Amino acid sequence: MKAFPQKNRVPLAVRALAIIGILTIGTATVHAAVDMEVQFIFNTFSFLVWGALVMWMCAGFTMLEAGSVRTKNASMICLKNLGLYSIAGLAYYFLGYNLMYVDVGKVMGSFTFLYGPSPDDIALVAGNAEAKMAVIENGYSTMSDWFFQMVFVATTASIVSGTLAERVKMWSFFLFILALTAIIYPIVGAWTWGEGWLYQMGFKDFAGSTIVHSTGGWAALAGAMVVGPRLGKFRRDGTVKPTPPSNILAVTLGVFILWFGWFGFNGGSQLALGSAADIVGMSHVLVNTNLAAAAGVMAALACSRPILGQTDLVTGLNGAIAGLVSITAGPDLVEPYWAVIIGAIGGALCTVGMKLMIRMKLDDVVGAVPAHLFAGIWGTLAVCLAGGGDPVVQLLGVVAVGVFVFVSSWLLWKILALTLEVRVSKKVEQLGQDIGELGIDAYPEFVLMPEEEDEI
Amino acid sequence: MKAFPQKNRVPLAVRALAIIGILTIGTATVHAAVDMEVQFIFNTFSFLVWGALVMWMCAGFTMLEAGSVRTKNASMICLKNLGLYSIAGLAYYFLGYNLMYVDVGKVMGSFTFLYGPSPDDIALVAGNAEAKMAVIENGYSTMSDWFFQMVFVATTASIVSGTLAERVKMWSFFLFILALTAIIYPIVGAWTWGEGWLYQMGFKDFAGSTIVHSTGGWAALAGAMVVGPRLGKFRRDGTVKPTPPSNILAVTLGVFILWFGWFGFNGGSQLALGSAADIVGMSHVLVNTNLAAAAGVMAALACSRPILGQTDLVTGLNGAIAGLVSITAGPDLVEPYWAVIIGAIGGALCTVGMKLMIRMKLDDVVGAVPAHLFAGIWGTLAVCLAGGGDPVVQLLGVVAVGVFVFVSSWLLWKILALTLEVRVSKKVEQLGQDIGELGIDAYPEFVLMPEEEDEI
């Protein structure tokens, strides 16, 4: 029922030294490693603190999406985000983590149910001091790793809800999220962080430009193609109906939450804190993360003038996310100017991508595909520039994950479309999902301008 | 004027070993404890980081409540929350902490004013290195514990404002909060965490399902009975006037803030970080906290269909809180599926409880009594299932705290009602407290739908 992965995230060489304690050999220039138990505490605490911050990103996606949709669908998007985070956590507990990390071969881990603390961890908290050595040799507590991995799968799920907002049926959406978080994402994870075939080829993706963000982006893109655009979004005469965010403050707050949470997302992905090398690396990660986001904002704002005709706030906000996604595959680079360059290109790409999506009549309500998928691909390839990954392997990883996630998601959306339907009725869509499906209003006391009905 | 509690939260056995340092006896299987000063830093830092996160929960309560009330009372609820957090912090500094933790007998601690750092702590920061040993023997800095305890009393106070929103008078409310945070809560705390009579009987309440959440719930319930329902809420014909949240985004944001903050609330309640056993325990706490909340959401959503007729967002949001409250008495359990079960039952109970409150014509604006009191009782009893508490003692604790808090709160509300009045005038209630008491509007530039006036 439960099993315990034997990953060696904390370098063995360091750990082997640790038991010796603190040595002063001759001069003061040799310094042995940090005590193993202290390392264990640091590593585990890092997972908990940064993981909690990543959970907070779910609030960021919620605000970003709920502010971006029209008011008539704002309650529904809140419910979808609340539900998807809950489902992701439960699905990853019931199956996902085992599939991703336990006894991983080339392709996937163990198809077993439930996960829990290692017997040593249980013995230690029960007061059995003899279990301590075995516990600390693992480098971190088993459940702290589960916690940190769980908030990542929730991030992947969050990406999907934004793209498909305002028309996808709630229960079909939840079923998709269940499959995504219990099976699809864990398989991608098994190939890479679970040390499956892509890992063995040398694929590099520090915190998940491809593994988390592109996976979410491909799943969203497949959904957008199967579910189709919102009624009237692409008019017969070739023009596009504007659907501006209904609450700019909420969107802006959401982006700041995501930016803040990304320090946990990338910083915690250092996966260890118990040595000088790890905390120095984590420092670089936070600095690069912030610089890439800032550069993404400025590049997106600069591009929005020529491309969109005016300086545009929403483009700037999406530029921040694109900058963050871009740096996520390699935030451990040591020259900060690379973070500026990578983030700026990510922000610009996202701005172009938003225009491209509209050209292709793909209706992505919040621009999640440009920000997470396009920037995610760019970031994964950019690792080769700044950090020295193998371009062929990086490209192979991008393509393999893309094909697997897109195809499996597309099939799943199709099956849902043919069985439960994936799209609300025309009447519900016009009325809004809040009234139509939930029977509530997001802002019942505010008079809304009746949205003008286009020809459809 | 000041006094210094001598609690031994960090196990003495561990501390006694610590001074020996790092030993390698024979093989590598024996590992001595972490250096005492390092333990001290970890323990204290845990109080500070997690405590700061608990303070953030106050913003969560504020958003949850301000989004739940009608717009005409939204500014007032913001002011009440700002004020209650300020009052709680000052009251706990002036009196509460001493009453709860200093020289506690069976029933309460010391009725002395003001609190401050220990003389050793003061000496150490003044540069007296000789004070260090005494300082670190305490296990954590005196004021870090005060800080962590202070944010808990603020949480208790936050629960009350939601239930009584839209009709309780500001100054009477503030006076009640002053008494609650300076006296009532500290006495409950003295019985339990202060190591008074309930503690001595073996009562278990890890982070305060009873001590914090039920205490707030009982105080709110007493207030709801004395203050009475909002005008027109329960109509003469037996029907109930719907009072939907005015800002669903704010409510949702509030719940995400609370969920996030709960990692600090429960995680920090491990009360130590300086050993492998403590950080392993803290890992379990965070995982269980998240699973219980997720299960609470899904159970509440599942129940909302048969009980309320449709899938309801607000019920799902309250289910998250109920799941969190339920697990708070025993988040250190080692089998995560117990957290799922406990949280799910909590979420379901809360949904039933919301219906029950309406049946009993008790007007609880945000559903705080079902979420904090009902789920709090359930969580305190559930400890026996998963963690091995004594059912009789747990029940005794629930009843004793309930009787004491409910009776003292009811009397206090009654006294306030007879002297200062606890309820705004009918005119102010109809107009809204924002205009009526504060002279401002929460959203002055938005046209509001004039709320239809029911017969009263």
Added chain:
Amino acid sequence: MKAFPQKNRVPLAVRALAIIGILTIGTATVHAAVDMEVQFIFNTFSFLVWGALVMWMCAGFTMLEAGSVRTKNASMICLKNLGLYSIAGLAYYFLGYNLMYVDVGKVMGSFTFLYGPSPDDIALVAGNAEAKMAVIENGYSTMSDWFFQMVFVATTASIVSGTLAERVKMWSFFLFILALTAIIYPIVGAWTWGEGWLYQMGFKDFAGSTIVHSTGGWAALAGAMVVGPRLGKFRRDGTVKPTPPSNILAVTLGVFILWFGWFGFNGGSQLALGSAADIVGMSHVLVNTNLAAAAGVMAALACSRPILGQTDLVTGLNGAIAGLVSITAGPDLVEPYWAVIIGAIGGALCTVGMKLMIRMKLDDVVGAVPAHLFAGIWGTLAVCLAGGGDPVVQLLGVVAVGVFVFVSSWLLWKILALTLEVRVSKKVEQLGQDIGELGIDAYPEFVLMPEEEDEI
């Protein structure tokens, strides 16, 4: 291109001992220092965790300001805040940090471009274990310090946008921010934290009442004088047009975010975590920060009755900020009641200051000058009461920073006014910057009450 400051934030005496490890001399009363590498991890982690929390304050300023302006300017203030945080981060990377901390003489540091990790830090993360000793002797990783300092400069910039909201031109504003964060603030910083002339005289400003908050306040005041009040704010008949916040929930949320973030702002300014003395000091900082804010709220609310005629939420919220700013120069004091006194006086001063600003026909949209400048001056002087600073030096610091920042800012605003213009056209101002400059609405689906046009 890069250079590496040699600050000694971690006391050398402690570090010298550290290499010896853990000693037990005779009895257990002597305890050697924490292992140097563990100290290094603690110190660096403190910068990262608390620094991330300070970044979050930017969201607080954004919500506070976007809720305070009229809806027609809410999108623009979101964009300004997004942009200023991005610009501040980039400017501080390209130039600011070097000017503030690298090779500082009396007046300023090195006018060189770009900053990056030390060669030792780079070597260590590249796997060169021999670099470790040199790395840990620095006490913290080079980039963690950069990160923590960067979020401070962003705070200074955030102060300016609030005061000048609703009429300052976006690009002129961004240019001012560029100069403020690349040059003006770093020079003030070089005098003080960079160990220039004011530092050498013994000027005390723990976390920046003067260095951060007054600097922002002076820059805002100069801007308010050059840019002038909003159209119609001060009427010809001497009355003042009320411009109430358009979204009280957003303002309240913003203040809670700032309060929460201030734990990182002041707590992280302990600058070290790796010893008992440091974490005890940090505990005092957090407690005092919270008490001062709470006292600021209560004092402001108490003053708002006699001064403004009624209990006022916005005054209470600004009182929290003023309390926080007041304690920022000396949050390490050991008697908490001093924090209560200092915070309360700060809150009262701010309330009086808000009235004073209006008297002087200075239009400060969010009250940033009273909260950050007036309270910042008070806090810097108050250090002498509670912590023992030299009143003459403190006053000199206040005046010197004031003259330098005010004059340079005033000149810069004037130059911008004469070249690019600093103020939007009358038409854009009446229409609102959202539609006028950005072409979007913050809340497009909500019907807005057309703001009545005063005679101008």
